[in-house]
Amino acid sequence: MKTTLQHYLRQAVQQLCDTGKLPAQAKEAPIQVERARDPKFGDYASNIAMILAKSCQQNPKLIAEELVSALDTISNVHTVSVAAPGFINFGVEDAFFHSKMAEIIAQKEAYGQIDYGRGEKVHIEIVSANPTGPLHVGHGRLAAYSASLANVLAAAGFKVHREYYVNDAGRQMRILATSVWLRYLEIMGEGVPFPGRGYKGSYIIDIARTLQEDYGDQFFQSAAMVFADVPPDDEAHEEAHIDALIERAEMLLDKSNFKLVFDRAMNSILDDIREDLSEFGVICEEWFLESKLLETGDIDEGIERLKKGDYLYEKDNAMWFRSTTFGDEKDRVVVRENGQPTYFASDIGYHLNKLERGFDHLVDVYGADHHGYIARLNGLLQALGDDPKKLNVLLVQFAILYRGKTKVSMSTRGGEFVTLRELREEVGNDAARFFYIMRKREQHLDFDLELAKSESNDNPVYYIQYAHARVCSIFRQLAQKNMAWDQAQGEASLALLIHPHEKALSRQLARFPECIEMAAVANEPAVVATYLHELANGFHSYYNAHVFLVEEEEVRNARLYLVEATRQVLRNGLTLLGLSVPEVM
């Protein structure tokens, strides 16, 4: 409808230009059509006259009136009026919205699927937290956000590939394996002082225990052997201390046994993450291992390509990427002085790999602490000879956890965090998911556990779900009264929906596809959440103001038609956000 109105307005402007009432450059002006805020202004409004007023040096109201008289009649538009200071308002026929309702009923779950994305392939990273411990509530926001965004993009017509990037190759993972081994020795009765840089969470002990149960004393070494010649674990040496312990572990266990411990640690954590996400309604089509990049040779190939483009240079025995060429504040190390590649080297390989898989868009979802990455990743795409616009790095602000007024620490290594699983169990999947989603990603999220728990019944998600359950209840009542909904008669009787609540609700329903597009353009699933809340509000108001199961058949069937369309849109929206759609509450 918007584009139709734009089209007609453009024609009108054209005509005024041709007849000399407006200067020729008026044709260039962008034609904006907005949904009217207040029903008394009609359904749509345009400010075009006010925009033209300046360049044409004419009274905006006069221009508006000229435009209106130049407009052809537009089908489904019953009123075109001019309001001060120069708005052109359009009133749309109810019949137009009735036809939209029929579309909803006919299309069912497909209503809201639009072609904005034109089938382009999108790769979206889901969480990608290091498998060094269970997901905590900070990851929860990334998970909920990226999963819902993926759904929104899919609905908007993109072909979406959801992928979890598993960092299984770095030093942190070796620290993890070493931590498990030390706990194992502890269980075997060795008094081992636990390193300050080790992973202290209790899940490490759990993994160590299963290791002991399955392998007995196969990995046993005396504490004296382990700590021989290891630097002290004080502030000045703690990094050296943990590195030395890793080395001792690899040496004393030999490679294959170390790998056994390593794999056991990683896989049990990864299994936990998989299960956690799946229970949270977060699906990944692929789990991509960082170590795979070594096998495919993507890292080497990426580095080669950067070398060819002269984007790499050597300094202080390390290899640097010229990211300053692309606006980064400093160049970045790719290969360390000691010959070890940095994490950024993996990034090079991974992004190259994704590009070679033929994706049109790469969506990286990171926590706000990664904001320094944007410049170097954009630079990377350019240096690889690709379009940096393909890459969209989306930063999600932190969820700061509070218990009452005290901030809860979330250090994975320190082990004192609230896990996503704990949160889900405390407030429920739907409440947790909606709480994460309802804020836009750039908004800091204060997550007060006490509040989330105590107010779980007041959570807006229930408000929306309740609207759906109420519709279901209406149809149950209908059946109990031995009545049936005559869909065809309802559709034929929609003109009987004359109340303001009904007109407003039918207009809200028609907005859903537009809402999906807005959410996709802005990469904000929160837009859908806000919409659903408004829709539920529109329904609840209607519900309280009118009885649906009335005696007059035509009216009843028409109202049920509207209500059924509402149910469908609520269902589609909730599903999109990964929320359950209860029929009874």
Add this chain to the structure above:
RNA sequence: GCCCCGGUAGCUCAGCUGGAUAGAGUGAUCCCCUCCUAAGGGAUAGGUCGCAGGUUCAAAUCCUGCCCGGGGCACCA
């Protein structure tokens, strides 16, 4: 010091590709179940849109400066 995000009703936030009287939820006060689930609806109260300039016919929305809060500035991942 530099960079990113935020600062709107007591609280949590929408609105921010500039537009017509700034909106929800929650908390406060009051009203509505002989009628489809009151996890609901309705009404009232509550706002110098952080501060100061600027651009504009029009600024919560754009620009500049400042103040406050969060985060980031590794040869860590």
